[in-house]
Amino acid sequence: MRRVVITGMGIYSCIGKNIDEVAKSLYEGKSGIGIDTLRTQYGYRSPLTGIVERPQLKGLLDRRARACMSEEGEYAYMATLEALKQAKIGDDYLENNEIGLLFGNDSSAKAVIEAHTIALEKKDTTLIGSGAIFQSMNSTVSMNLSTIFKIKGINLTISAACASGSHSIGIGFTFIRNGMQDMVLCGGAQETNVYSMGSFDGLSVFSTRLDDPTKASRPFDASRDGLVPSGGAACLVLEEYEHAKKRGAPILAEVIGYGFSSNGAVNISQPNETGSYIAMERSLKEAHLQSKDIDYINAHATSTLQGDAIEAIAIDKLFSDTKPLVSSTKSMTGHECWMAGASEIVYSILMMQNSFVAPNINFEKPDEYSCKLNIATKTTTKNIDIFLSNSFGFGGTNSALVIQKIK
């Protein structure tokens, strides 16, 4: 069986714009949550969001590339640049070799709404301009990155709600392990503009704890009152082990398990403990591991009442004997939605590399479900050989990834 390793990582998020900044924030338990006053003006129930600075791409990309790039595409470009650099992949390599690209993304609202506004006002679609179509399609990230980085292998967007980023890694892993690709750029991207989250806010599932935004995202805590949306992008270079060794690439970690499931339930927005359990169990089975082998679980927990409870039940059911350390980095980042499954692999690998578990900040009082978990309330020194990362999405799509330190 071909082994699949990670040889590069890039991250652009509300807790840092590169892996060094993010590693520091994770260690310090620093929140990236703030208030976006534009959301209040637009009619949001909650203006809380991860605050992500737009990158300046003038000078990095030509006008044509920038004109076609959505906000989340810009974040993904920055993350991918960093990942390629770490993996020692330069322009010559990209020009002369086949690499695949699978990115998780599930919306691109800004260009759609702006185009609609122009058409309403001008009654002339030509005046929408040339970039809108390439910014507004769901595959905006993969189509832009594949053009910029001269991708010649598999090239598509994975849309699976809040599990998009995780599935992109799982599917990239599958492509490499089965011998269909030697290298795939996998990641996730998430827009943060005012248009992107209005309909989600309308479901009244966002926290309204406005007095201290950094306390608003509190996964597993008894007093949680909803999630905080966030965004950015993450990218990982997945590569076949021998291929990576031959290239002299840095080998950061190994992907050893991908478990997936769907809930088979009738409710589009509600999670399901059985589906979550099956995804985790399948990822362990594929990695030929038992629950005792997991040192750390990066939980999906978004800080919603129901979602966190269901995940706590599923984790407890599978890990009740060994109780590995659990934390939800969403306590610091907010819910990075389409990007989360990829960014949380980057966060967890940074913990693995630096031998600590990042805290589940704001976890002050457990509820009847989270009291059964071993939740890291503070930064905890810990050797992590193997971790598991959960991601669950609307429509009952579940993904669990198991990553191990390279041996």
Added chain:
Amino acid sequence: MTREEVIQKVNTFLIEEIEIEENLLKEDALLKEELGIDSLDFVDIVVIVERYFGFKIKPEEMSNVRTLSQFYDYVYQQVNKK
């Protein structure tokens, strides 16, 4: 508006918004072959001209416009038609 004023405004948006290098902007420069203006750039030029000059370029009227000089003339005629 004089032809000189049209040239100045067109050159301004070609440099600032289409990001064409100033030294390429010669009257006999071919729009496509020498200035690199492709079909997608042209869509943006339609948008920009509407904003700068207040009229909408009709693609069929541009069929014989191949050089920058011809483009200046076209804009000059349209502006002064109003």
